[in-house]
Protein backbone atom coordinates (compact mmCIF):
# COMPACT_ATOMS: atom_id res chain seq x y z
CA UNK A 24 0.00 0.00 0.00
CA UNK A 25 2.78 2.38 0.93
CA UNK A 26 4.27 1.90 -2.50
CA UNK A 27 1.01 3.02 -4.18
CA UNK A 28 0.72 6.11 -1.98
CA UNK A 29 4.29 7.10 -2.83
CA UNK A 30 3.50 6.59 -6.50
CA UNK A 31 0.42 8.87 -6.22
CA UNK A 32 2.49 11.52 -4.42
CA UNK A 33 5.17 11.34 -7.10
CA UNK A 34 2.60 11.69 -9.91
CA UNK A 35 0.90 14.63 -8.14
CA UNK A 36 4.27 16.34 -7.91
CA UNK A 37 4.83 15.81 -11.63
CA UNK A 38 1.39 17.26 -12.41
CA UNK A 39 2.11 20.29 -10.25
CA UNK A 40 5.48 20.86 -11.89
CA UNK A 41 4.04 20.46 -15.35
CA UNK A 42 1.18 22.87 -14.71
CA UNK A 43 3.69 25.41 -13.40
CA UNK A 44 5.67 24.93 -16.58
CA UNK A 45 2.51 25.43 -18.64
CA UNK A 46 1.76 28.69 -16.80
CA UNK A 47 5.30 29.83 -17.40
CA UNK A 48 5.07 29.04 -21.11
CA UNK A 49 1.69 30.78 -21.33
CA UNK A 50 3.21 33.87 -19.77
CA UNK A 51 6.08 33.83 -22.25
CA UNK A 52 3.67 33.41 -25.13
CA UNK A 53 1.59 36.35 -23.94
CA UNK A 54 4.71 38.44 -23.59
CA UNK A 55 5.78 37.53 -27.11
CA UNK A 56 2.39 38.46 -28.48
CA UNK A 57 2.70 41.79 -26.78
CA UNK A 58 -0.33 41.39 -24.54
CA UNK A 59 1.79 42.01 -21.48
CA UNK A 60 2.91 45.40 -22.73
CA UNK A 61 2.32 48.39 -20.48
CA UNK A 62 -1.13 49.91 -20.83
CA UNK A 63 -1.12 53.10 -22.92
CA UNK A 64 -2.82 56.21 -21.56
CA UNK A 65 -5.16 57.23 -24.36
CA UNK A 66 -7.11 59.90 -22.50
CA UNK A 67 -6.05 62.12 -19.65
CA UNK A 68 -8.81 60.92 -17.30
CA UNK A 69 -7.03 57.60 -16.94
CA UNK A 70 -3.58 59.09 -16.27
CA UNK A 71 -2.21 58.22 -12.85
CA UNK A 72 -1.23 60.93 -10.39
CA UNK A 73 2.19 60.47 -8.88
CA UNK A 74 2.42 60.03 -5.15
CA UNK A 75 5.65 61.84 -4.44
CA UNK A 76 7.95 59.55 -2.52
CA UNK A 77 9.57 61.63 0.18
CA UNK A 78 10.94 58.69 2.14
CA UNK A 79 14.63 57.92 2.09
CA UNK A 80 16.39 55.36 -0.05
CA UNK A 81 15.94 51.64 0.62
CA UNK A 82 18.95 49.36 1.06
CA UNK A 83 18.26 47.90 -2.34
CA UNK A 84 18.24 51.37 -3.90
CA UNK A 85 21.52 52.20 -2.20
CA UNK A 86 23.05 49.04 -3.68
CA UNK A 87 21.56 49.70 -7.08
CA UNK A 88 22.71 53.31 -7.38
CA UNK A 89 25.90 52.97 -5.32
CA UNK A 90 28.26 53.93 -8.13
CA UNK A 91 26.57 57.29 -8.71
CA UNK A 92 25.84 57.83 -5.00
CA UNK A 93 29.59 57.85 -4.51
CA UNK A 94 29.85 61.07 -6.48
CA UNK A 95 29.98 63.93 -3.99
CA UNK A 96 28.08 66.15 -6.46
CA UNK A 97 25.16 63.72 -6.33
CA UNK A 98 25.28 61.75 -3.07
CA UNK A 99 22.23 60.45 -1.21
CA UNK A 100 20.54 63.84 -1.49
CA UNK A 101 20.87 63.88 -5.25
CA UNK A 102 19.56 60.35 -5.55
CA UNK A 103 16.57 61.21 -3.37
CA UNK A 104 15.96 64.26 -5.55
CA UNK A 105 15.94 62.06 -8.64
CA UNK A 106 13.61 59.58 -6.94
CA UNK A 107 11.11 62.31 -6.20
CA UNK A 108 11.40 63.93 -9.66
CA UNK A 109 9.17 63.63 -12.68
CA UNK A 110 10.24 64.07 -16.29
CA UNK A 111 8.11 64.22 -19.41
CA UNK A 112 9.69 63.29 -22.74
CA UNK A 113 7.77 64.57 -25.73
CA UNK A 114 8.35 62.35 -28.76
CA UNK A 115 9.38 58.69 -28.46
CA UNK A 116 11.90 58.76 -31.30
CA UNK A 117 15.63 59.05 -31.82
CA UNK A 118 16.24 61.62 -29.07
CA UNK A 119 13.87 59.99 -26.57
CA UNK A 120 15.33 56.49 -26.73
CA UNK A 121 18.73 57.28 -25.21
CA UNK A 122 17.38 59.95 -22.84
CA UNK A 123 14.56 57.72 -21.54
CA UNK A 124 16.79 54.73 -20.89
CA UNK A 125 19.41 56.79 -19.03
CA UNK A 126 16.81 58.59 -16.93
CA UNK A 127 15.23 55.24 -16.08
CA UNK A 128 18.61 53.73 -15.24
CA UNK A 129 19.49 56.71 -13.04
CA UNK A 130 16.39 56.12 -10.92
CA UNK A 131 14.03 58.94 -11.86
CA UNK A 132 10.74 58.85 -9.93
CA UNK A 133 8.27 59.16 -12.79
CA UNK A 134 8.92 59.11 -16.51
CA UNK A 135 6.15 60.16 -18.89
CA UNK A 136 6.62 59.53 -22.61
CA UNK A 137 4.16 60.96 -25.09
CA UNK A 138 3.87 60.06 -28.77
CA UNK A 139 1.00 59.34 -31.14
CA UNK A 140 2.88 57.18 -33.64
CA UNK A 141 3.46 53.47 -33.93
CA UNK A 142 6.85 51.82 -34.40
CA UNK A 143 7.87 51.47 -38.06
CA UNK A 144 10.78 49.54 -39.53
CA UNK A 145 12.43 52.79 -40.74
CA UNK A 146 12.58 54.01 -37.11
CA UNK A 147 14.81 51.22 -35.86
CA UNK A 148 18.18 52.51 -37.09
CA UNK A 149 18.02 55.41 -34.62
CA UNK A 150 15.15 54.75 -32.20
CA UNK A 151 17.07 52.07 -30.42
CA UNK A 152 14.60 51.17 -27.65
CA UNK A 153 12.11 49.77 -30.15
CA UNK A 154 12.45 46.16 -31.28
CA UNK A 155 11.54 44.36 -34.50
CA UNK A 156 8.84 42.57 -32.50
CA UNK A 157 7.27 45.96 -31.62
CA UNK A 158 6.56 47.12 -35.17
CA UNK A 159 3.01 48.43 -35.18
CA UNK A 160 2.99 48.93 -31.38
CA UNK A 161 2.49 52.41 -29.91
CA UNK A 162 5.90 54.06 -29.66
CA UNK A 163 5.39 55.34 -26.13
CA UNK A 164 4.39 51.85 -24.98
CA UNK A 165 7.35 50.26 -26.73
CA UNK A 166 9.80 52.75 -25.19
CA UNK A 167 8.31 52.23 -21.73
CA UNK A 168 8.45 48.43 -22.11
CA UNK A 169 12.19 48.67 -22.80
CA UNK A 170 12.81 51.02 -19.83
CA UNK A 171 10.70 48.81 -17.55
CA UNK A 172 12.97 45.86 -18.27
CA UNK A 173 15.95 47.90 -17.12
CA UNK A 174 14.39 49.50 -14.06
CA UNK A 175 10.98 48.35 -12.85
CA UNK A 176 10.95 50.68 -9.84
CA UNK A 177 10.31 53.78 -11.98
CA UNK A 178 6.71 54.91 -12.37
CA UNK A 179 6.14 55.01 -16.14
CA UNK A 180 3.35 56.78 -17.99
CA UNK A 181 3.13 56.00 -21.72
CA UNK A 182 0.76 58.54 -23.33
CA UNK A 183 -0.60 57.47 -26.71
CA UNK A 184 -1.99 60.90 -27.55
CA UNK A 185 -1.25 63.79 -29.89
CA UNK A 186 0.12 66.63 -27.74
CA UNK A 187 -1.79 69.78 -28.66
CA UNK A 188 -3.08 73.06 -27.26
CA UNK A 189 -6.00 71.30 -25.57
CA UNK A 190 -3.96 68.94 -23.39
CA UNK A 191 -0.36 70.20 -23.26
CA UNK A 192 -0.70 72.35 -20.14
CA UNK A 193 -2.65 69.74 -18.22
CA UNK A 194 0.03 67.11 -18.88
CA UNK A 195 3.09 69.35 -18.46
CA UNK A 196 1.86 70.76 -15.15
CA UNK A 197 2.30 67.32 -13.59
CA UNK A 198 6.01 67.18 -14.36
CA UNK A 199 9.11 68.94 -13.00
CA UNK A 200 10.94 69.14 -16.30
CA UNK A 201 10.26 68.55 -20.00
CA UNK A 202 12.50 67.08 -22.69
CA UNK A 203 11.75 68.30 -26.19
CA UNK A 204 12.46 65.26 -28.34
CA UNK A 205 10.00 66.12 -31.10
CA UNK A 206 10.49 66.22 -34.82
CA UNK A 207 8.58 69.29 -36.00
CA UNK A 208 8.46 73.06 -35.62
CA UNK A 209 4.81 73.38 -34.52
CA UNK A 210 5.28 71.10 -31.50
CA UNK A 211 8.47 72.92 -30.57
CA UNK A 212 6.61 76.24 -30.28
CA UNK A 213 3.73 74.53 -28.46
CA UNK A 214 6.11 72.98 -25.93
CA UNK A 215 7.95 76.24 -25.43
CA UNK A 216 4.81 78.22 -24.70
CA UNK A 217 3.37 75.49 -22.47
CA UNK A 218 6.62 75.30 -20.48
CA UNK A 219 6.65 79.09 -20.02
CA UNK A 220 3.01 79.11 -18.89
CA UNK A 221 3.57 76.17 -16.54
CA UNK A 222 6.98 77.41 -15.38
CA UNK A 223 8.98 74.30 -16.31
CA UNK A 224 12.51 74.09 -17.70
CA UNK A 225 12.67 72.73 -21.24
CA UNK A 226 15.67 70.67 -22.36
CA UNK A 227 15.52 70.88 -26.12
CA UNK A 228 17.41 68.66 -28.56
CA UNK A 229 17.34 68.25 -32.30
CA UNK A 230 19.24 66.34 -34.95
CA UNK A 231 19.42 66.03 -38.71
CA UNK A 232 21.86 64.43 -41.12
CA UNK A 233 25.22 64.61 -39.26
CA UNK A 234 24.39 67.52 -36.96
CA UNK A 235 22.79 68.04 -33.59
CA UNK A 236 21.80 71.04 -31.45
CA UNK A 237 21.02 71.31 -27.74
CA UNK A 238 19.72 74.19 -25.58
CA UNK A 239 17.97 74.52 -22.22
CA UNK A 240 15.12 77.04 -22.32
CA UNK A 241 13.23 78.80 -19.55
CA UNK A 242 15.77 77.98 -16.87
CA UNK A 243 17.23 80.36 -14.27
CA UNK A 244 16.06 83.47 -16.10
CA UNK A 245 17.44 82.36 -19.47
CA UNK A 246 15.73 82.87 -22.81
CA UNK A 247 12.95 80.78 -24.35
CA UNK A 248 12.62 79.34 -27.84
CA UNK A 249 10.59 82.38 -28.93
CA UNK A 250 13.24 84.81 -27.63
CA UNK A 251 15.56 83.19 -30.17
CA UNK A 252 13.06 82.54 -32.92
CA UNK A 253 10.21 85.06 -32.68
CA UNK A 254 9.05 84.07 -36.19
CA UNK A 255 8.69 80.48 -37.37
CA UNK A 256 10.84 79.47 -40.34
CA UNK A 257 9.15 79.38 -43.77
CA UNK A 258 7.80 75.81 -44.11
CA UNK A 259 9.83 75.19 -47.30
CA UNK A 260 13.07 75.68 -45.34
CA UNK A 261 12.25 72.99 -42.77
CA UNK A 262 13.76 69.58 -43.45
CA UNK A 263 12.74 66.55 -41.42
CA UNK A 264 14.50 63.23 -40.92
CA UNK A 265 12.34 61.43 -43.47
CA UNK A 266 13.42 63.90 -46.16
CA UNK A 267 16.92 64.92 -45.14
CA UNK A 268 18.10 61.68 -43.56
CA UNK A 269 19.87 61.28 -40.24
CA UNK A 270 22.65 59.04 -38.96
CA UNK A 271 21.18 57.12 -35.99
CA UNK A 272 24.00 57.77 -33.57
CA UNK A 273 23.66 61.57 -33.96
CA UNK A 274 20.28 61.90 -32.17
CA UNK A 275 21.68 59.20 -29.86
CA UNK A 276 24.44 61.56 -28.71
CA UNK A 277 22.12 64.57 -28.35
CA UNK A 278 19.52 62.47 -26.47
CA UNK A 279 22.19 61.32 -23.99
CA UNK A 280 23.12 64.96 -23.39
CA UNK A 281 19.46 65.82 -22.79
CA UNK A 282 19.28 63.14 -20.08
CA UNK A 283 22.49 64.49 -18.59
CA UNK A 284 21.21 68.08 -18.43
CA UNK A 285 17.92 66.87 -16.94
CA UNK A 286 19.78 65.00 -14.19
CA UNK A 287 21.99 68.01 -13.47
CA UNK A 288 18.99 70.32 -13.19
CA UNK A 289 16.95 67.94 -11.02
CA UNK A 290 19.82 67.30 -8.62
CA UNK A 291 20.65 70.98 -8.26
CA UNK A 292 23.87 71.02 -10.26
CA UNK A 293 22.40 73.48 -12.73
CA UNK A 294 22.58 73.27 -16.49
CA UNK A 295 25.51 74.11 -18.74
CA UNK A 296 23.24 75.12 -21.61
CA UNK A 297 20.99 77.88 -20.34
CA UNK A 298 21.47 80.82 -22.67
CA UNK A 299 23.92 78.65 -24.57
CA UNK A 300 23.64 76.28 -27.49
CA UNK A 301 25.68 73.22 -28.20
CA UNK A 302 26.39 72.58 -31.87
CA UNK A 303 27.54 69.06 -32.64
CA UNK A 304 28.99 68.27 -36.04
CA UNK A 305 29.53 64.53 -36.40
CA UNK A 306 31.51 64.82 -39.65
CA UNK A 307 33.98 67.32 -38.19
CA UNK A 308 33.89 65.60 -34.79
CA UNK A 309 33.34 69.00 -33.23
CA UNK A 310 31.36 70.20 -30.23
CA UNK A 311 30.97 73.98 -30.14
CA UNK A 312 29.18 75.96 -27.47
CA UNK A 313 27.85 79.35 -28.45
CA UNK A 314 26.58 82.18 -26.28
CA UNK A 315 22.96 83.13 -26.89
CA UNK A 316 20.99 86.31 -26.20
CA UNK A 317 19.31 86.56 -22.81
CA UNK A 318 15.58 86.54 -22.13
CA UNK A 319 14.00 89.19 -24.36
CA UNK A 320 11.85 91.73 -22.47
CA UNK A 321 9.68 92.07 -25.60
CA UNK A 322 9.22 88.30 -26.04
CA UNK A 323 5.52 87.60 -26.68
CA UNK A 324 5.44 84.70 -24.20
CA UNK A 325 8.20 85.11 -21.58
CA UNK A 326 8.65 88.89 -21.88
CA UNK A 327 7.58 91.65 -19.54
CA UNK A 328 4.20 92.18 -21.21
CA UNK A 329 3.39 88.85 -22.79
CA UNK A 330 0.72 88.79 -25.48
CA UNK A 331 0.50 84.99 -25.45
CA UNK A 332 -1.18 84.04 -22.18
CA UNK A 333 -2.76 80.80 -23.33
CA UNK A 334 -1.87 78.22 -25.93
CA UNK A 335 -2.64 79.07 -29.57
CA UNK A 336 -3.05 77.10 -32.81
CA UNK A 337 0.54 76.14 -33.55
CA UNK A 338 0.00 74.42 -36.89
CA UNK A 339 -1.56 77.63 -38.15
CA UNK A 340 1.19 79.76 -36.57
CA UNK A 341 3.91 77.73 -38.30
CA UNK A 342 2.00 77.01 -41.50
CA UNK A 343 3.04 73.40 -41.00
CA UNK A 344 1.60 70.22 -39.54
CA UNK A 345 2.73 68.90 -36.16
CA UNK A 346 4.11 65.74 -37.66
CA UNK A 347 7.07 64.81 -39.77
CA UNK A 348 4.89 62.44 -41.79
CA UNK A 349 4.89 63.01 -45.50
CA UNK A 350 2.97 66.08 -46.60
CA UNK A 351 1.23 66.29 -49.95
CA UNK A 352 1.68 69.42 -52.02
CA UNK A 353 -1.03 70.54 -54.44
CA UNK A 354 0.67 73.07 -56.66
CA UNK A 355 -0.04 71.83 -60.19
CA UNK A 356 -3.48 71.33 -61.70
CA UNK A 357 -4.52 67.72 -62.39
CA UNK A 358 -4.05 68.25 -66.15
CA UNK A 359 -0.43 69.27 -65.51
CA UNK A 360 0.27 65.95 -63.82
CA UNK A 361 0.53 62.37 -64.99
CA UNK A 362 -0.50 59.39 -62.83
CA UNK A 363 1.89 56.41 -62.71
CA UNK A 364 -0.50 54.19 -64.68
CA UNK A 365 -0.59 56.66 -67.55
CA UNK A 366 3.17 57.02 -67.46
CA UNK A 367 3.50 53.25 -67.62
CA UNK A 368 1.33 53.23 -70.78
CA UNK A 369 3.48 55.97 -72.27
CA UNK A 370 6.57 53.85 -71.62
CA UNK A 371 4.98 50.73 -73.13
CA UNK A 372 3.95 52.64 -76.24
CA UNK A 373 7.51 53.92 -76.53
CA UNK A 374 6.51 57.59 -76.66
CA UNK A 375 9.71 59.64 -76.83
CA UNK A 376 9.98 62.11 -73.97
CA UNK A 377 12.47 63.85 -71.71
CA UNK A 378 12.52 62.41 -68.19
CA UNK A 379 13.95 64.64 -65.46
CA UNK A 380 14.60 63.10 -62.05
CA UNK A 381 14.96 65.90 -59.46
CA UNK A 382 16.11 63.75 -56.54
CA UNK A 383 19.66 63.75 -55.13
CA UNK A 384 22.14 61.40 -56.89
CA UNK A 385 22.28 59.17 -53.79
CA UNK A 386 18.54 58.56 -54.15
CA UNK A 387 18.91 57.55 -57.78
CA UNK A 388 21.35 54.89 -56.64
CA UNK A 389 18.51 53.40 -54.56
CA UNK A 390 15.95 53.18 -57.37
CA UNK A 391 15.10 54.68 -60.78
CA UNK A 392 12.41 54.56 -63.43
CA UNK A 393 13.10 52.16 -66.35
CA UNK A 394 13.85 55.00 -68.79
CA UNK A 395 17.01 57.05 -69.26
CA UNK A 396 16.72 60.25 -67.25
CA UNK A 397 18.45 63.55 -66.70
CA UNK A 398 19.35 63.88 -63.04
CA UNK A 399 18.86 67.49 -62.01
CA UNK A 400 18.63 67.68 -58.19
CA UNK A 401 15.87 70.01 -57.01
CA UNK A 402 18.37 72.58 -55.75
CA UNK A 403 19.93 72.78 -59.23
CA UNK A 404 16.84 73.35 -61.37
CA UNK A 405 17.61 77.03 -61.86
CA UNK A 406 21.20 76.45 -62.93
CA UNK A 407 22.23 77.36 -66.45
CA UNK A 408 23.92 73.98 -66.97
CA UNK A 409 20.75 72.15 -65.96
CA UNK A 410 18.55 74.13 -68.31
CA UNK A 411 21.00 73.63 -71.18
CA UNK A 412 20.87 69.86 -70.66
CA UNK A 413 17.09 69.81 -70.88
CA UNK A 414 17.03 72.16 -73.86
CA UNK A 415 19.51 69.94 -75.67
CA UNK A 416 17.34 66.84 -75.21
CA UNK A 417 14.17 68.70 -76.13
CA UNK A 418 15.78 69.95 -79.36
CA UNK A 419 16.93 66.51 -80.48
CA UNK A 420 13.48 65.09 -79.79
CA UNK A 421 11.61 67.88 -81.57
CA UNK A 422 13.55 67.08 -84.76
CA UNK A 423 11.93 63.63 -84.62
CA UNK A 424 8.51 64.94 -83.67
CA UNK A 425 7.96 67.93 -85.94
CA UNK A 426 5.09 70.19 -84.86
CA UNK A 427 4.37 67.99 -81.90
CA UNK A 428 4.92 69.04 -78.30
CA UNK A 429 7.79 67.24 -76.58
CA UNK A 430 6.69 65.77 -73.26
CA UNK A 431 9.00 66.74 -70.40
CA UNK A 432 8.20 64.53 -67.42
CA UNK A 433 9.51 65.43 -63.97
CA UNK A 434 9.77 62.87 -61.20
CA UNK A 435 10.89 62.90 -57.55
CA UNK A 436 10.42 60.65 -54.53
CA UNK A 437 6.85 61.50 -53.56
CA UNK A 438 5.56 64.04 -56.08
CA UNK A 439 6.15 67.29 -54.18
CA UNK A 440 9.53 68.49 -55.43
CA UNK A 441 8.55 67.39 -58.92
CA UNK A 442 5.65 69.87 -58.86
CA UNK A 443 7.94 72.71 -57.77
CA UNK A 444 10.45 71.81 -60.47
CA UNK A 445 7.80 71.33 -63.18
CA UNK A 446 6.39 74.78 -62.41
CA UNK A 447 9.88 76.31 -62.81
CA UNK A 448 10.55 74.41 -66.05
CA UNK A 449 7.20 75.56 -67.47
CA UNK A 450 8.41 79.15 -67.12
CA UNK A 451 12.02 78.61 -68.13
CA UNK A 452 11.20 76.49 -71.21
CA UNK A 453 8.19 78.52 -72.33
CA UNK A 454 9.81 79.38 -75.68
CA UNK A 455 10.21 75.72 -76.62
CA UNK A 456 7.42 73.49 -77.89
CA UNK A 457 7.14 71.41 -74.70
CA UNK A 458 4.49 69.98 -72.42
CA UNK A 459 5.87 69.84 -68.87
CA UNK A 460 4.18 67.47 -66.41
CA UNK A 461 5.13 65.72 -63.20
CA UNK A 462 4.43 62.18 -62.03
CA UNK A 463 1.79 62.03 -59.28
CA UNK A 464 3.19 60.41 -56.15
CA UNK A 465 6.68 60.04 -57.67
CA UNK A 466 8.84 56.94 -57.29
CA UNK A 467 6.88 55.91 -54.19
CA UNK A 468 3.66 55.62 -56.20
CA UNK A 469 5.54 53.87 -59.01
CA UNK A 470 6.95 51.26 -56.61
CA UNK A 471 3.46 50.48 -55.37
CA UNK B 472 42.90 97.45 -47.55
CA UNK B 473 40.51 94.54 -47.79
CA UNK B 474 39.10 92.79 -44.72
CA UNK B 475 39.74 89.06 -44.40
CA UNK B 476 36.90 87.24 -42.60
CA UNK B 477 35.65 83.67 -42.31
CA UNK B 478 32.09 82.66 -43.03
CA UNK B 479 30.64 79.38 -41.82
CA UNK B 480 27.33 77.77 -42.67
CA UNK B 481 25.77 74.85 -40.80
CA UNK B 482 22.53 73.10 -39.90
CA UNK B 483 21.69 72.83 -43.60
CA UNK B 484 22.45 76.48 -44.50
CA UNK B 485 25.56 75.14 -46.27
CA UNK B 486 23.28 73.46 -48.83
CA UNK B 487 22.70 76.92 -50.33
CA UNK B 488 26.46 77.31 -50.77
CA UNK B 489 27.35 74.18 -52.74
CA UNK B 490 27.61 72.22 -49.47
CA UNK B 491 30.74 74.15 -48.56
CA UNK B 492 30.70 74.90 -44.84
CA UNK B 493 33.64 77.28 -44.56
CA UNK B 494 34.47 80.21 -46.80
CA UNK B 495 37.53 82.41 -46.24
CA UNK B 496 36.84 85.68 -47.98
CA UNK B 497 38.29 89.15 -48.43
CA UNK B 498 35.78 91.95 -48.31
CA UNK B 499 36.79 94.67 -50.74
CA UNK B 500 37.92 98.00 -49.38
CA UNK B 501 35.20 100.57 -48.98
CA UNK B 502 34.95 104.02 -47.50
CA UNK B 503 32.62 103.23 -44.60
CA UNK B 504 33.21 100.30 -42.27
CA UNK B 505 31.67 97.00 -43.35
CA UNK B 506 28.61 96.16 -41.28
CA UNK B 507 26.70 92.88 -41.30
CA UNK B 508 23.97 94.88 -43.00
CA UNK B 509 26.25 95.18 -46.05
CA UNK B 510 27.75 91.73 -45.64
CA UNK B 511 24.42 89.91 -46.12
CA UNK B 512 23.69 91.24 -49.64
CA UNK B 513 27.37 90.79 -50.49
CA UNK B 514 27.08 87.10 -49.58
CA UNK B 515 23.86 86.83 -51.56
CA UNK B 516 25.41 88.39 -54.65
CA UNK B 517 28.84 86.79 -54.50
CA UNK B 518 28.81 83.34 -52.97
CA UNK B 519 25.19 82.18 -52.62
CA UNK B 520 24.55 79.49 -55.21
CA UNK B 521 20.76 79.25 -55.23
CA UNK B 522 17.40 80.31 -53.87
CA UNK B 523 18.27 83.65 -52.19
CA UNK B 524 14.84 83.65 -50.47
CA UNK B 525 16.01 80.70 -48.36
CA UNK B 526 18.84 82.87 -47.03
CA UNK B 527 17.48 86.40 -46.81
CA UNK B 528 14.12 88.02 -46.18
CA UNK B 529 14.02 91.78 -46.62
CA UNK B 530 17.35 93.19 -45.44
CA UNK B 531 18.07 90.47 -42.88
CA UNK B 532 18.42 86.68 -42.65
CA UNK B 533 15.24 84.63 -42.94
CA UNK B 534 13.54 83.38 -39.75
CA UNK B 535 15.16 80.19 -38.47
CA UNK B 536 18.76 81.23 -39.13
CA UNK B 537 20.91 82.23 -36.15
CA UNK B 538 23.84 84.53 -36.82
CA UNK B 539 26.93 84.36 -34.64
CA UNK B 540 29.82 86.78 -34.44
CA UNK B 541 32.84 84.92 -33.10
CA UNK B 542 30.70 82.32 -31.27
CA UNK B 543 28.29 84.89 -29.82
CA UNK B 544 24.67 85.49 -30.83
CA UNK B 545 24.67 88.59 -33.05
CA UNK B 546 21.83 90.01 -30.97
CA UNK B 547 24.45 90.74 -28.29
CA UNK B 548 26.73 92.37 -30.87
CA UNK B 549 24.42 94.90 -32.49
CA UNK B 550 22.89 92.64 -35.14
CA UNK B 551 22.90 94.35 -38.57
CA UNK B 552 24.85 97.31 -37.16
CA UNK B 553 27.90 95.30 -36.09
CA UNK B 554 31.13 96.60 -37.64
CA UNK B 555 33.15 93.76 -39.09
CA UNK B 556 36.75 93.46 -37.89
CA UNK B 557 39.59 91.68 -39.67
CA UNK B 558 39.60 87.91 -38.98
CA UNK B 559 36.05 87.87 -37.63
CA UNK B 560 34.25 84.54 -37.85
CA UNK B 561 30.61 84.93 -38.87
CA UNK B 562 28.49 81.78 -38.56
CA UNK B 563 25.06 81.17 -40.03
CA UNK B 564 23.20 78.29 -38.41
CA UNK B 565 19.95 76.94 -39.69
CA UNK B 566 17.95 75.59 -36.76
CA UNK B 567 17.36 71.84 -36.80
CA UNK B 568 13.94 70.42 -36.02
CA UNK B 569 14.35 66.70 -36.51
CA UNK B 570 14.59 64.09 -33.81
Ligand SMILES: [Zn+2]
Nearest residue numbers: 247250322325
Ligand atom coordinates in the same frame (compact mmCIF):
# COMPACT_ATOMS: atom_id res chain seq x y z
ZN1 LIG C 1 10.90 84.28 -24.61
